[in-house]
Amino acid sequence: MSQHSSRPELGRKLTLVVLGLAALITAMLCAFVLPSLHSGPHHVPVGVTGSPQAVDVFREKIDGPAWDVRPYASADAIEAAVHAGDIAGGVAVTADGVDVYSATAGGPSATSALTTLGESVAAQNKTQITVHDLVPFTKDDPRGAGLTAALMPMIFGGIFPALILSSVFPGHRGLRIRLAGAVLFSVIAGVAVAAVLQFATHSIDGNFGLTALGVVLAMTALSTSLLGLQALLGIAGFALGGALMMLLGNPLSGLATGPHWLPDGWATLGQLLPPGASGSLLRANAFFDGTGAGLPALVLTVWTVLGCTFALVADRRGRQAPSPAQRPR
Known part of the structure; x- marks a missing residue:
């Protein structure tokens, strides 16, 4: 293929990238601005x-x-x-x-x-x-600053493992190692986050084991879903997952105000994304003895299964692909 004949293809790729970035910025603006403009009690x-x-x-x-x-x-x-x-x-x-x-x-x-x-x-x-x-924040953190701040470490706890593990264990052969590493990291980091919130900052109360289990599930859902998207779609999948969690899920989580303070459609979408479900699960376990934890736990489980499914599909596709020695020259 000549250099001139490849220019239309390069132009199409550039157009798709530019349109995708523009759509991402527009979605981010809507996610941050529109709920804020219409924030307040909703049902x-x-x-x-x-x-x-x-x-x-x-x-x-x-x-x-x-x-x-x-x-x-x-x-x-x-x-x-x-x-x-x-x-x-x-x-x-x-x-x-x-x-x-x-x-x-x-x-x-x-x-x-x-x-x-x-x-x-x-x-x-x-x-x-x-x-x-009847259900106040703790005496050491009466405004719930620790609970609100906990969401960002959980989100980054999903992004960083996917990014770093993919760099250390790249390619198809490292896929299963990346998944195992993400789950192991989620267990260790989830327990650590819960311990800091409960015993160091005293921002939450309740059954520590239940709270830690919820944080572990949250971080597992975030990391495996990002790894699965990356394995299936490459860097585009990682970018899509990161934007979905960070730029859309974070402002729509309702963790600082409660989900009833967002417009109905935005609130529902936020609770169906891992950041919103993670915040709701942490709140339910830390302050309500697990009451109301069922739905967010289900949402996070579904995201975990989706991430693992994406990874398995990518693994099967990688096994069926011919090796470099088998490819025709």
Whole structure:
């Protein structure tokens, strides 16, 4: 093939690369900007109890696209629902005052907004408000800074193994070693991350074994999915996976605010990506004794299986490819 005849092919490749990069930047801009512009309560489930008249007034006041108001028989029922993760919080309106039940560790933004609502109801009834934080952050980290910061090490814990292991053990022959190395790294690093969060910074609480297991699963899902994409599609697969995790999954994770603070479609997408599922699993294990951990654990398991499947397909394709000595000259 002459140099002139290859120019159209080079032009097509350049066009595809440029269009792909432009689409990636556009997606990144949308992922970062659009959810921020439309952030706020979106169908946040909250409970209310009190006299029928008080419940009706409360529902008329806030029920709509921002809040999903659910009546409960008593304040004890609201407390149980908050601990179970069924609602983000609740309000009990009585003759003695207004009691707000919240779970800051489940979503600090929703807790703040719910407290403001309780204050409004208390002012309207000319009574006092009492706030009960049923699931707070730890005393050493009352704002949950450690929980929010933990997502980035977990994401990089998926990117770095795929990048470094592929450099040290390249090609088809190193594929299985890369997978084994990624899983081994995830186990060691996952336990280490959980230990730092619980015993060094005291940012989380709960059963350490359960929390560590969740972090290990999260890092395994991130690393194996990236390795699988890289093995199947080459550098383009690694770039696609890295962009998906870092540029899309990170801003849509909802870890800092809680998923109810993102628009519905963005929130759903974020929870279906490994970073969002990783954050939700860590929150559930660290503060809710594993309640609500089923769905994010399932999402991470699916991503792990997909990554391993991609790697197996690439492995089979590599075995069927002719060796350099067998290729025709």
